[in-house]
Amino acid sequence: MITFLEQGFTSFVATYAFAMIFHTPRQKLLQCGFVGMCGWLAYWYTVHMHLDIVPATIIGAFLTAVISQFFARIYKTPVIIFTVAGIIPLVPGGMAYDAMRNFVENDYNPAVSLAAKAFLISGSIAMGLMFSEVINQIITKVNKKRGKGKR
């Protein structure tokens, strides 16, 4: 439980700080932090339940994107504001770095496998984001059609 709170707190602060690095408008910083925290906690919890990190990342990214789209609707801003900062905790930066370090140290086998994993994880972040976008589009289209049908 303490680690859960600890993870939640650190991911909130990290996303908030990253949103500042990306020059997010001041009024949206807290929301960015919240989005990042939700995504990371979902990821962390699923990994904790012994799920593989690739599906865990998809789940985390999906949740991030869903909440971001919700916020984007409320505040009428582009979704990118929330997703860019929100996915930062999920991004395999540490892994990309590890891979590169192994490459330059001539340890090619771990380097290639780490690089492949980093690529897979970034692919799954993109997939999570895409899924939620597609679902969002389908919902808006279905709603539009229904509205037309009623008239």
Place this chain on the structure above:
Amino acid sequence: MDLISKEKTYEIIEVCLLAGKIMLKNGAETHRVEDTMTRIATAYGAEYSDSFVTPTGIIFSVEGTEPTKTKLIRIIERTTNLEKVVKVNDISRKISAGGLTIAQAYYLLNEIENEPKTYSDLMQVMAAAIASGCFLIMFQGTWGDFLPAVAAGGIGFLCSVYFHRLVPIKFFAEFLAAFVVGLIAFAAVRFGVGAEVDKIIIGSVMPLVPGLLITNAVRDLMAGHLVSGISKGAEAFLTAFAIGSGIAALFVLL
């Protein structure tokens, strides 16, 4: 359909390209840039317009009474400044609603382009420092390593900003910044302030790492923007390589 005059076509192209340029420079997605430019053009009466957006340049053409007009602009420097993206987006909404003339829109967009940054360098460095410390905890580091990671992350980010101003080659700035991060992490462990070098380094290079670029690259590829996806991927790879080799140079020296 009413075809628009030659002068108006040029004005529309100028406004659309300025909006697209600001958005692309400040980190908007490829499809958003294309979408915004087409929308502005349609709002001003140019029914047929086409754009080709890559991270390094935009080609945009509008059809009027004369043969199609096309203009190209080059994007050299790219940063992330979401506030400007939001502002341009707001302006494009206003234009679509019919609330702005071409001259007004051009004036407003110019103002946005020349606006100063939202957060000062000092605030950004502090943010990077705190983020580094938090990433250390997220990567299962111990709280004992928190302060060294904060120091290394902050100074590393400061170095990358400073060196980038000194020598406008991104690779060089990132290489040196990673080197400094490694140096501080090693010094911290040597003098007994920190425990795990690897964790401290991973936490503190996070503000430099191109995680966002990697994800955007894959996303662009999936959305069918093949050229921009591949070039973003190349940029991300180069940055990761710079950081990795900066740390590796340190390992070789020590």
